[in-house]
Amino acid sequence: MPLPTDKLTNLVHETELESQIDYELQRARRYAWDLSFILTEPVIPDGAGADMNYPALRRLALTCKQIMRSVDKGIRCGSGVLYILPETPADGADIALDKIRQQFGETDVPNPVTGDSIRCNVRAGRYTYMASGESERQGAPPAWREVLVNLRGAME
Amino acid sequence: MAREMDSLTGLLKEDWLKQGLDDELNRAERFGRDLGLLMLEPLIPEELVRDLSYPVLKKLGNVSKEVTRIVDVGVRIKNRLLWLLPETSQDGVEVARSKISEKFSQQEFVDSATGESFHGRFRSAYFVFPSQTNERDKILERLAAELEETKVAAESGTAEKAETAES
Numbered sequence: 177m178p179l180p181t182d183k184l185t186n187l188v189h190e191t192e193l194e195s196q197i198d199y200e201l202q203r204a205r206r207y208a209w210d211l212s213f214i215l216t217e218p219v220i221p222d223g224a225g226a227d228m229n230y231p232a233l234r235r236l237a238l239t240c241k242q243i244m245r246s247v248d249k250g251i252r253c254g255s256g257v258l259y260i261l262p263e264t265p266a267d268g269a270d271i272a273l274d275k276i277r278q279q280f281g282e283t284d285v286p287n288p289v290t291g292d293s294i295r296c297n298v299r300a301g302r303y304t305y306m307a308s309g310e311s312e313r314q315g316a317p318p319a320w321r322e323v324l325v326n327l328r329g330a331m332e
Numbered sequence: 333m334a335r336e337m338d339s340l341t342g343l344l345k346e347d348w349l350k351q352g353l354d355d356e357l358n359r360a361e362r363f364g365r366d367l368g369l370l371m372l373e374p375l376i377p378e379e380l381v382r383d384l385s386y387p388v389l390k391k392l393g394n395v396s397k398e399v400t401r402i403v404d405v406g407v408r409i410k411n412r413l414l415w416l417l418p419e420t421s422q423d424g425v426e427v428a429r430s431k432i433s434e435k436f437s438q439q440e441f442v443d444s445a446t447g448e449s450f451h452g453r454f455r456s457a458y459f460v461f462p463s464q465t466n467e468r469d470k471i472l473e474r475l476a477a478e479l480e481e482t483k484v485a486a487e488s489g490t491a492e493k494a495e496t497a498e499s
Contacts, residue, residue, distance in 0.1 A: 178347060178348060178350055178351035178352065179348075179351065179352075199402075199403070202402050202403055203403045203418065206401070206402075206403055206419075207403075207419055245362070246358055246362075247355070247358055247359045247362050247363070262359065262363075263363050
């Protein structure tokens with residue numbers, strides 16, 4: 177079967193998070209590529225209500241999908257969206273992240289019940305495993321949890 | 333909800349190819365990388381096929397998993413195995429094939445009913461991307477057709493190709 181899909185976001189299901197991150201880290205280390213990760217979460221404006229969390233996340237996933245390349249892999253990660261960008265250095269990932277911030281900030285997110293729309297911001301973090309660097313070729317790549325910790329630490 | 337693996341071989345199920353092979357071809361094309369594909373089919377004496385095809389395929393799955401790298405992806409396609417070898421040129425595929433062949437030939441299979449035994453052998457076909465096509469179905473068809481060709485050639489006992497392709 178293909179990778180299981182998250183029904184809300186249409187991205188890869190969260191159950192695949194560990195295996196996908198681990199696999200790409202191993203591959204990046206082996207071939208000495210930079211590997212970037214982007215974690216994004218919608219920020220709902222005050223007063224919009226918690227029932228907008230899911231619609232906003234779904235819309236954010238759609239925005240990311242439109243911006244990212246077909247070789248990038250999107251995975252649902254809790255209340256956010258994680259993207260794995262193979263062969264992508266930090267500056268390339270930052271460009272993608274800026275595009276996501278801008279495009280999502282200009283996107284209307286309709287309330288499924290009332291039909292009213294809101295606009296949301298994005299909290300996001302980027303982490304790059306610089307496997308193309310000489311020092312990174314030594315030893316094992318970071319653990320998948322370490323990647324997530326770094327991403328969460330970089331969220332702004 | 334995690335990805336379902338084939339319980340016999342421990343490799344991915346065939347359905348994975350629909351998305352997975354497309355993704356890998358797409359990636360190889362975008363970044364200008366090689367992608368090697370290696371298809372293996374165990375050779376089992378005709379009279380033992382019924383009883384031993386599963387154990388032999390299982391062993392071939394285990395052996396090929398031991399020999400291939402962590403970045404390689406194995407998929408079961410009925411009675412065959414397909415290995416996707418990222419960043420692997422024709423030479424690399426040949427190396428992988430011969431390593432699997434060497435290790436598999438050390439395996440002995442015994443039919444418990446008759447006591448007849450044989451060593452592990454397989455026929456193989458490979459495809460290396462970039463090539464004329466990047467269409468998943470065409471590539472799979474081509475690999476399967478090559479395997480069939482070696483089968484026919486081996487049965488007729490004349491073609492050199494069969495001897496070189498079989499291990």
